[in-house]
Amino acid sequence: MNVVILAAGQGKRMHSDLPKVLHRLAGKTLLGYVIDTARELDAERICVVYGHGGEQVPRAFAALDAPDLSWARQEPQLGTGHAVLQAMPAAVPSAPTLVLYGDVPLIRAATLRRLIEAAGAGSLALLTAHVDNPHGYGRIVRIGGKVTRIVEEKDADDAERTINEINTGILVAPAAALARWLPGLSQRNAQGEYYLTDIVALAVAEGMPVVTAHPGAAWETDGINSKAQLARLERVHQRNIAEALMEQGVTLSDPARIDVRGELRCGRDVFIDVNCVFEGRVVLGDGVRINANCVIQDAVVGAQSIVGPFARLRPGTVLAEDVHVGNFVEVKNSTIAAHSKANHLAYLGDATIGSRVNVGAGTITCNYDGANKFRTVIEDDAFIGSDTQLVAPVTVGRGATLGAGTTLTRDAPADQLTISRAKQTSIPGWKRPIKNANPKKKD
Ligand code: UD1
Ligand code: MG
Numbered sequence: 001m002n003v004v005i006l007a008a009g010q011g012k013r014m015h016s017d018l019p020k021v022l023h024r025l026a027g028k029t030l031l032g033y034v035i036d037t038a039r040e041l042d043a044e045r046i047c048v049v050y051g052h053g054g055e056q057v058p059r060a061f062a063a064l065d066a067p068d069l070s071w072a073r074q075e076p077q078l079g080t081g082h083a084v085l086q087a088m089p090a091a092v093p094s095a096p097t098l099v100l101y102g103d104v105p106l107i108r109a110a111t112l113r114r115l116i117e118a119a120g121a122g123s124l125a126l127l128t129a130h131v132d133n134p135h136g137y138g139r140i141v142r143i144g145g146k147v148t149r150i151v152e153e154k155d156a157d158d159a160e161r162t163i164n165e166i167n168t169g170i171l172v173a174p175a176a177a178l179a180r181w182l183p184g185l186s187q188r189n190a191q192g193e194y195y196l197t198d199i200v201a202l203a204v205a206e207g208m209p210v211v212t213a214h215p216g217a218a219w220e221t222d223g224i225n226s227k228a229q230l231a232r233l234e235r236v237h238q239r240n241i242a243e244a245l246m247e248q249g250v251t252l253s254d255p256a257r258i259d260v261r262g263e264l265r266c267g268r269d270v271f272i273d274v275n276c277v278f279e280g281r282v283v284l285g286d287g288v289r290i291n292a293n294c295v296i297q298d299a300v301v302g303a304q305s306i307v308g309p310f311a312r313l314r315p316g317t318v319l320a321e322d323v324h325v326g327n328f329v330e331v332k333n334s335t336i337a338a339h340s341k342a343n344h345l346a347y348l349g350d351a352t353i354g355s356r357v358n359v360g361a362g363t364i365t366c367n368y369d370g371a372n373k374f375r376t377v378i379e380d381d382a383f384i385g386s387d388t389q390l391v392a393p394v395t396v397g398r399g400a401t402l403g404a405g406t407t408l409t410r411d412a413p414a415d416q417l418t419i420s421r422a423k424q425t426s427i428p429g430w431k432r433p434i435k436n437a438n439p440k441k442k443d
Contacts, residue, residue, distance in 0.1 A: 001116065002091040002175055003043040005034050006083045007102030008051030008074040013226040019053030021102035022060055023230060026237050027261030027279060029060065030224060033105035035069065040109040041116070044095065045070065047087040048102070051077050079193025080169070085182040091175040096121065098172050099196070104223045106237060107170065111220055115213040119172035123209040124200065126150075127170040129221060130214075137166035138197050140212070147210040150197035154190035167197060168221040177208065245272075253292075267303065276308075280315065299331075302338070320355075337380070349373075350392065354380035360404065362387035379414070 011020025021031035050057040051074040072086040119125035185194040242255035257274040267286035280298035291308035298315035305323040316333035326343035334351040342359035350367040365376045374392035385404035395411045403419030412418040
């Protein structure tokens with residue numbers, strides 16, 4: 001099968017310098033969703049038609065190692081029929097061609113499989129929907145139940161405008177038929193464009209069967225033309241993710257107050273409180289509790305661990321079982337072994353922390369000297385007193401104790417107390433300054 005993804009349009013209503021299909025939904029570009037869905041269908045060829053924004057669109061994917069994609073530039077953009085025509089040289093002529101839209105991100109593979117099945121080898125299949133408000137869409141004109149053509153809103157007469165079966169734009173047609181029809185399309189219509197939708201009447205004229213299939217959910221075919229639509233679809237998508245997590249047994253305090261921008265894998269009996277953001281690849285083990293207001297990115301949280309409230313786990317964080325990371329604790333590129341705790345106000349970056357370690361409040365790994373990063377190693381059973389600075393590279397030995405306020409610049413030996421602190425003194429008879437009753441005027 002061939003897949004053509006239309007992504008050349010400008011997206012004027014986004015009011016942005018970024019091409020529309022590069023805007024992000026849950027952290028991923030709109031076009032990225034469509035490409036990934038096309039891949040689920042085992043397409044032989046995926047061709048993206050781009051144009052507005054120039055090379056920005058293919059460049060955004062070049063870095064992602066996508067040898068299965070081909071790119072066809074449409075310049076100028078003369079309509080959807082003209083757009084699909086640009087992709088025909090890349091198509092396998094004997095196979096059906098599926099047309100998708102780069103700004104319709106949430107179309108599901110299951111819906112597309114039904115459409116592809118309906119098309120078979122020799123039919124034109126349209127994905128259509130019955131909607132309450134068909135304004136703006138192409139309407140499906142049927143006579144005696146059979147589809148005869150599609151008429152665009154701007155070309156429709158009053159009777160046609162009352163039709164509430166609309167063209168979602170997504171269709172499947174034999175590639176050879178498209179190659180035959182598209183070069184002959186005309187621009188004689190209200191918008192002066194080459195309409196892809198005109199192929200329906202051409203198929204009917206040739207006696208080719210025209211069949212329809214419908215999306216499983218209305219949001220699947222929602223296109224994005226504005227920031228408001230982007231925000232609405234983001235909520236739909238987040239709601240779907242939350243439903244899927246709950247379906248697996250995850251407890252969410254409020255499914256409307258979680259944001260997953262990537263892949264979140266959860267074990268059994270995971271609890272997630274409100275306002276948590278998950279980015280990249282996050283794995284939460286069995287029995288993990290994520291308290292309110294945490295931001296977790298590319299991290300692994302071991303079974304029975306407790307994170308937050310107000311914790312931030314940055315990329316490369318790996319927590320083993322029963323680790324506690326409490327409020328205002330930031331962890332980056334660090335591993336923390338089982339039963340260790342950093343419960344309050346700490347920065348742990350580029351650190352390897354052993355088991356049963358207690359990291360006191362205000363502890364900071366000074367991992368960066370302004371040019372290079374260095375590691376801190378804290379061995380099993382160490383106790384890090386509050387307000388300690390660990391100036392990396394530095395190692396705290398097994399069972400060592402660091403006194404509160406220590407600035408550790410050399411390794412702390414195992415099992416000893418290490419402390420760096422100015423000696424405490426008290427001055428007897430010292431008097432507090434008192435305010436002058438008749439202050440002298442300054443000149
Ligand atoms: C199109 C359909 C309409 C359907 C609607 C669904 C046609 C003529 N009309 O209308 O029946 O109800 O989609 O949303 O097909 N694009 C290009 N190159 C172009 C023009 C468009 O790549 O020259 C891309 C756009 O980036 C967009 C998609 O094609 O992703 C649809 O274009 P748009 O102009 O939004 O089509 P509509 O006028 O909405
Ligand atoms: Mg248009």
